[in-house]
Amino acid sequence: MLRAQAGELAAFEELVRRHQRGLFSYLYRMCRNTSDAEELTQAAMVRAWEKLAGFRGASSFKTWLYRIGTNLCFNLRTRRKPTEELSETLTAPDAERPEAAFRQKKREEAVRAALACLPEDQRAALVLSIYQDMSYKEIAEALGKSVRAVDSLLFRAKTNVRKALAEDRAKGII
Amino acid sequence: MSNVSMNCGQVKRLLPPFLDEELLGRARDGVTSHLASCPTCRTELAALKADMGLLEQVGTPEVTPFLITRVMAEVRQQSRSVPRGFGRMVGTLTAALVVAVSIGAGVFFGSGLAQASTTVAANSTEAAVSYVESSDTTMYSLMAGGN
Numbered sequence: 612m613l614r615a616q617a618g619e620l621a622a623f624e625e626l627v628r629r630h631q632r633g634l635f636s637y638l639y640r641m642c643r644n645t646s647d648a649e650e651l652t653q654a655a656m657v658r659a660w661e662k663l664a665g666f667r668g669a670s671s672f673k674t675w676l677y678r679i680g681t682n683l684c685f686n687l688r689t690r691r692k693p694t695e696e697l698s699e700t701l702t703a704p705d706a707e708r709p710e711a712a713f714r715q716k717k718r719e720e721a722v723r724a725a726l727a728c729l730p731e732d733q734r735a736a737l738v739l740s741i742y743q744d745m746s747y748k749e750i751a752e753a754l755g756k757s758v759r760a761v762d763s764l765l766f767r768a769k770t771n772v773r774k775a776l777a778e779d780r781a782k783g784i785i
Numbered sequence: 786m787s788n789v790s791m792n793c794g795q796v797k798r799l800l801p802p803f804l805d806e807e808l809l810g811r812a813r814d815g816v817t818s819h820l821a822s823c824p825t826c827r828t829e830l831a832a833l834k835a836d837m838g839l840l841e842q843v844g845t846p847e848v849t850p851f852l853i854t855r856v857m858a859e860v861r862q863q864s865r866s867v868p869r870g871f872g873r874m875v876g877t878l879t880a881a882l883v884v885a886v887s888i889g890a891g892v893f894f895g896s897g898l899a900q901a902s903t904t905v906a907a908n909s910t911e912a913a914v915s916y917v918e919s920s921d922t923t924m925y926s927l928m929a930g931g932n
Contacts, residue, residue, distance in 0.1 A: 620861065627856050635848040645846055652848070656856040660863070715842075722843045740805065741840050747807050762802055769801050773836050785839075 612672055616663050623663070627656050630673060633743055634680050640738045641684050643727060651687060655680035674745075674752035681735060681754060688731065714785075721785045725775035733768035736761055791815045796826050800833055 614622035631652060638655075639648035658679050666675060726734055732754065739745045739753055750761045779785045791799075796819045802808050803816045820827050 618864070620857070620864065623860065624853070624857055627853050631852055631856075632848050635852070636845045639845045649849060649852055652852060653856050653859070657859050657863070660860045718839060719843045722840055726840075737840075741837060742845075747802070747805070762807070765805075766798065766801050769833070769837070772840070773833070776836055776839065 616666065623660055626659075626672065630676055631656070633673075634676060637677065637738055637743055638680055638684055640726065640742060641681075641731075641735060642688065643723070647687065651680060651683050654683050658683070670752040671749070674749050677739070677743075677753035678755060685731060718785050721776060721779045725772045725779075728775060729768055729771055732756075733764050733771065736764040737768040737772065740765055791819045793819075793823060793826055796820070796823070797829060800826070800830050804830065804833060804837070 612622075612626070615626055634655060635648055635652045638651045639645065642648055642651065655676060659676050662679075666672070670678075726737070729737065735754055736750055739750045740747075745753065747758050747761045747765070750756075750765075751758045754761065756764070776785065796816050799808060799812060799816050803813065808816060820830065
């Protein structure tokens with residue numbers, strides 16, 4: 612980290628290598644579009660490089676980087692309408708059990724739809740908690756909010772997602 | 786275990802942070818104690834856990850292997866064009882230079898304009914006088930001619 616701050620490119624490349632997968636995954640779940648997520652990940656990494664000299668270490672590099680990514684993502688979404696990709700099953704389909712594969716696909720679609728319905732800040736908190744395994748403190752740093760606010764966001768997010776999933780269950784979708 | 790007593794409503798609100806292992810001390814003890822004696826809240830906790838497990842199953846596409854290449858290419862390009870930490874200094878110096886030049890130019894051209902306006906005024910006065918003189922002459926010659 613210190614070597615990267617001193618301008619050592621190889622050290623920064625190592626940071627990119629370490630965080631690119633997680634950041635891309637987070638941004639993909641936020642914008643639901645591969646090319647937008649790649650563009651945002653690249654922009655966040657480059658912005659981090661530009662601002663690295665001013666990084667004081669009040670938070671971890673990871674949450675600082677995610678904060679940059681979050682801001683870029685929110686800005687992008689206010690500038691243009693989200694363009695969701697066609698739904699695809701990302702887990703490998705089970706050729707021997709097509710019915711199980713079909714049910715899995717339906718479940719994934721239902722979860723994606725439930726996440727998509729959430730307000731942006733609730734979705735961000737939930738994605739960081741479930742998929743990035745961040746603590747409430749880390750989520751607070753990544754979103755620029757208090758831990759109390761994150762607790763409230765997550766409670767509402769989980770309640771809303773569960774409500775949507777319950778409706779899908781009642782309809783027999785999942 | 787403390788003697789914190791909670792009702793189902795309070796526990797339901799605390800189940801998400803409890804599941805995320807974010808509850809500490811008396812709050813965690815209170816939930817644990819309540820769950821031990823409340824099958825309804827235990828069922829609610831199991832349902833919450835199952836739904837969150839459902840979320841975890843959904844994957845994302847793999848990140849392109851070219852992403853890191855693209856990021857580093859852009860970073861290298863920036864590093865070549867402007868040394869790190871130098872950009873802000875150059876920006877500040879440029880701004881200061883522009884202000885200084887503007888003030889200098891203002892002072893220089895301001896005094897120049899003053900001189901120029903004095904000259905123009907003087908020339909205008911001379912021209913006006915000469916016009917009056919010539920008019921007088923013309924008028925005089927007309928009068929003379931008229932005579």
